[in-house]
Amino acid sequence: MLSRRKLIQRLSSFPLVGGLIGSGVPLSQALAAAAPKRDLFRELGVRTFINGAGTLTYMTGSLMHDEVLEAINYGATEFCLLDELQDKVGEKIARLVHSEAAVVTSGAFSGMTLGLAGILTGMDLKKVEQLPHLEYTGMKSEVICQKAHDIVYNHALTNTGCKIVQVETAEDVEKAINERTALMHFLHIEADKGKIMHEEWVALGKKHNIPTSIDIAADVPPVENLWRFNDMGFSFVVVSGGKAMRGPQSAGLLMGRKDIIAAARLHMPPRGFNIGRGMKVNKEEVLGMYVALEKFINTDHAKLWKSWEDGIAHIEGTVKPLPGIQTEVHVPPMGNHTPTLRIRWDAAKIRLTGKDLQDRLRAGDPSIEVGGGGPNGVNVTVWMMKPGQEKIVAKRLREELSKASA
Numbered sequence: 001m002l003s004r005r006k007l008i009q010r011l012s013s014f015p016l017v018g019g020l021i022g023s024g025v026p027l028s029q030a031l032a033a034a035a036p037k038r039d040l041f042r043e044l045g046v047r048t049f050i051n052g053a054g055t056l057t058y059m060t061g062s063l064m065h066d067e068v069l070e071a072i073n074y075g076a077t078e079f080c081l082l083d084e085l086q087d088k089v090g091e092k093i094a095r096l097v098h099s100e101a102a103v104v105t106s107g108a109f110s111g112m113t114l115g116l117a118g119i120l121t122g123m124d125l126k127k128v129e130q131l132p133h134l135e136y137t138g139m140k141s142e143v144i145c146q147k148a149h150d151i152v153y154n155h156a157l158t159n160t161g162c163k164i165v166q167v168e169t170a171e172d173v174e175k176a177i178n179e180r181t182a183l184m185h186f187l188h189i190e191a192d193k194g195k196i197m198h199e200e201w202v203a204l205g206k207k208h209n210i211p212t213s214i215d216i217a218a219d220v221p222p223v224e225n226l227w228r229f230n231d232m233g234f235s236f237v238v239v240s241g242g243k244a245m246r247g248p249q250s251a252g253l254l255m256g257r258k259d260i261i262a263a264a265r266l267h268m269p270p271r272g273f274n275i276g277r278g279m280k281v282n283k284e285e286v287l288g289m290y291v292a293l294e295k296f297i298n299t300d301h302a303k304l305w306k307s308w309e310d311g312i313a314h315i316e317g318t319v320k321p322l323p324g325i326q327t328e329v330h331v332p333p334m335g336n337h338t339p340t341l342r343i344r345w346d347a348a349k350i351r352l353t354g355k356d357l358q359d360r361l362r363a364g365d366p367s368i369e370v371g372g373g374g375p376n377g378v379n380v381t382v383w384m385m386k387p388g389q390e391k392i393v394a395k396r397l398r399e400e401l402s403k404a405s406a
């Protein structure tokens with residue numbers, strides 16, 4: 001062990017720490033400033049990679065903006081009442097997204113559960129406790145959803161004890177509605193796969209006095225989607241915070257009618273007699289989500305889009321000259337709305353499967369993840385890359401494709 005005196009002598013030779021010592025900063029803080037940052041991923045042997053695949057939960061979603069991290073660190077320095085924070089942040093968010101009320105949830109999925117739970121119970125605490133057991137309680141128990149919209153994430157709705165009733169046409173909806181109908185749920189990303197579009201869905205709900213909800217989890221950009229469906233009259237809207245908005249990956253927003261949000265809050269922490277206790281959002285994430293939303297709304301989206309197009313153009317320009325390669329830029333219309341480069345090749349000219357290429361990029365240094373693109377292709381996005389990483393990805397793609405050229 002070094003003596004304190006020796007330590008100070010040694011530390012004083014580092015410019016930054018030297019400046020801190022004697023300036024009133026405690027030695028422990030001076031030491032912390034001098035210590036190399038722990039590289040936890042390396043310590044743990046966890047692979048990190050350049051993300052050319054998109055905002056995928058299994059790849060940990062997105063990287064938080066510096067402003068979000070600052071908000072999280074700041075939040076960690078004080079106590080506050082969780083409800084008071086959600087009240088105040090909720091008011092601000094509601095104004096930003098044109099809803100009557102809003103609350104930060106632990107993701108879009110929990111937003112669906114909590115919104116529906118609020119509709120089922122209203123402000124009745126006894127009913128809150130009874131969920132997910134709906135039988136003999138007088139609570140409603142069915143959610144109507146178009147067949148094309150009934151995807152795995154609807155488990156969020158059945159978690160309340162409700163069951164899903166599938167429909168295809170407006171006539172089906174009219175037939176399906178009964179005294180047990182709690183909600184009519186819509187999935188934006190599959191909107192074009194269903195027969196009933198947004199406005200008609202909302203109108204059907206209004207006609208029969210049934211609340212309507214919409215899942216737009218992965219569907220910003222465009223930024224306007226944050227308020228478009230509130231303006232349209234959906235009773236509640238849910239969106240993920242940790243996808244394009246680059247807020248905390250474990251946060252999201254529930255926006256909508258004041259009475260629904262107030263009742264949904266009864267199902268959330270700090271209360272613990274409910275189905276939502278496990279969907280906790282800490283104060284740091286509440287602040288981080290709020291700041292991420294503000295930043296996303298204030299972003300110059302035209303400029304951001306141009307930077308994505310430039311990144312894609314660089315990669316396309318690097319691989320396209322290789323013999324047997326076809327490229328195409330595709331923008332998914334409904335969700336994950338970002339330029340996506342589809343690279344396809346002639347199997348006779350390039351002896352590599354799409355999966356082989358993914359494996360080789362993954363095994364390289366730095367490791368790179370790209371999306372699957374069928375037997376002879378991969379898909380690449382740049383929106384989750386750090387500036388400059390598109391150059392590395394372009395180079396590695398070209399290397400591996402050239403190596404496999406027949």
Ligand SMILES: *Cc1c(COP(=O)(O)O)cnc(C)c1O
Nearest residue numbers: 107108109110153217218240252
């Ligand atoms: C990602 C996603 C969800 C889940 O959102 P979380 O914010 O991770 O809870 C729900 N629905 C759709 C369509 C999604 O893409």
